[in-house]
Amino acid sequence: MLERLRVNIQDRLYGQTRKSLDAIQELVEEAICTAENNVKPKGTYHLLPVLNTDKDAVQTSAGKIQSPMFSHLVNQCKGERYIIFMVVTIGEALEEMGRSQKGILYQWVFDLVGSELVELVADRLEDQLEKADRAGIQYSTRFSPGYCDWALEGQRIIFNALDVEKIGVTLSSHMVMVPEKSVSAIKVTANEVPFSKPCFFCSKKDCHWRRL
Amino acid sequence: MTEETIILKDLESAVLNHDDQLLNKALKIAIDAGIQSVEIRRSILGGLDRVRRKLMSNETSLPELLISLDITAQGLETLFSQEGLTPAKDPVSLVIGVVEGDPHDLGKNIIVQIYKSFGYEVCDLGAQVPKERFVKAVKEKNARVLALSAMMSTTMTAMPEIIKEARAISPGTVILVGGAPLDEVLARTYGADGYAESAVTILEETERTITRCMGKTK
Numbered sequence A: 001m002l003e004r005l006r007v008n009i010q011d012r013l014y015g016q017t018r019k020s021l022d023a024i025q026e027l028v029e030e031a032i033c034t035a036e037n038n039v040k041p042k043g044t045y046h047l048l049p050v051l052n053t054d055k056d057a058v059q060t061s062a063g064k065i066q067s068p069m070f071s072h073l074v075n076q077c078k079g080e081r082y083i084i085f086m087v088v089t090i091g092e093a094l095e096e097m098g099r100s101q102k103g104i105l106y107q108w109v110f111d112l113v114g115s116e117l118v119e120l121v122a123d124r125l126e127d128q129l130e131k132a133d134r135a136g137i138q139y140s141t142r143f144s145p146g147y148c149d150w151a152l153e154g155q156r157i158i159f160n161a162l163d164v165e166k167i168g169v170t171l172s173s174h175m176v177m178v179p180e181k182s183v184s185a186i187k188v189t190a191n192e193v194p195f196s197k198p199c200f201f202c203s204k205k206d207c208h209w210r211r212l
Numbered sequence B: 001m002t003e004e005t006i007i008l009k010d011l012e013s014a015v016l017n018h019d020d021q022l023l024n025k026a027l028k029i030a031i032d033a034g035i036q037s038v039e040i041r042r043s044i045l046g047g048l049d050r051v052r053r054k055l056m057s058n059e060t061s062l063p064e065l066l067i068s069l070d071i072t073a074q075g076l077e078t079l080f081s082q083e084g085l086t087p088a089k090d091p092v093s094l095v096i097g098v099v100e101g102d103p104h105d106l107g108k109n110i111i112v113q114i115y116k117s118f119g120y121e122v123c124d125l126g127a128q129v130p131k132e133r134f135v136k137a138v139k140e141k142n143a144r145v146l147a148l149s150a151m152m153s154t155t156m157t158a159m160p161e162i163i164k165e166a167r168a169i170s171p172g173t174v175i176l177v178g179g180a181p182l183d184e185v186l187a188r189t190y191g192a193d194g195y196a197e198s199a200v201t202i203l204e205e206t207e208r209t210i211t212r213c214m215g216k217t218k
Helices: A002-016 A022-038 A068-075 A093-098 A104-132 A152-161 B003-016 B020-032 B037-056 B062-080 B106-117 B131-140 B156-169 B184-189 B202-217
Strands: A042-049 A057-060 A063-066 A082-089 A182-190 B093-098 B121-124 B145-149 B174-178 B194-196
Touching (some): A002 A022, A002 A104, A022 B062, A057 A068, A063 A152, A068 A182, A093 A104, A104 A182, B003 B062, B037 B106, B093 B106, B093 B131, B131 B145, B145 B156, B145 B202, B156 B174, B174 B202, B184 B194
């Protein structure tokens, strides 16, 4: 995973810097070493059946997922439909190191490495889920509160569905996860998932988060 | 070119080219040579401003600005740790913080460093700051500027109340808002005087807003 992290960070940096600056590279390596020695990623997930859907929302026993786009995606699925709720975290080690009084670049690099790492941890959990599960079952990609048309308040449903405290993650009254470097998401799984993400039928072509 | 001009050029170039060794060397020579601190500071900030302007025209990157910011902070700290030297006359007093419930302070920290470098007297309240602390700090610091940051749609909604109470207690304070979910329209709706779009344009926006507000009160 750390090699993938190095590659992702380089991609991000080359998007921003025209040349590889030694000062930045050294800090990136320091942050990655800190991650290697101090970060213990944790994750949890749970499946719940889809109880019913309408054009705006998907109902589960954990609550109603109020997102017309996700609901449309679920409505295209065939067979028994389940929602996978998932949360992963890399804890606070990188965050705390970044906040030490070593300058703003230091904090920025540690933040960047933490953000990339927690996304990779979420990718890894998705891979494991998909590999370990039944043959012939399909999955959407992950969909998180605060993105697309799903309000951040959707965090509450994910936290209803999971025992998130066992991995040391809590949710504030403002829907902020602590530790900050955590990812919460849902996926739909069914015999047939014709669209893996709402972007396929979304008309917002200039969306920053469009994944096509 | 005089020796003083060469030293001052070196200072500017050190910040522009992220060369902390050159900065330390040129700074020592400048201080030993008795060059006025105001000139030294102007050169260091000249370098930082060039990096900032390069970023405005996409000729450089944010991490490169951050390196220059760190070098600038280090240089100014060394300069003003010398006995008898002070950063600026009549600095603009500014209170800044991230609103309650929002822990995202990286953007705010970058802004703080820019303000400090360019001579603002900054009272940084940190992240997750309750309304009462903003209002108290505006009053106690007699703040010319109040800068509010929020990175989430669930936390930015705290801004209108803070702005209303800060205005009531200090009508002359100029209020700026910034952060990912905000834009100029929201800033106006919330009652702010200005919208700070990015670290690159923060100085111009602050100065423009102060000038505009001064015009209104005349």
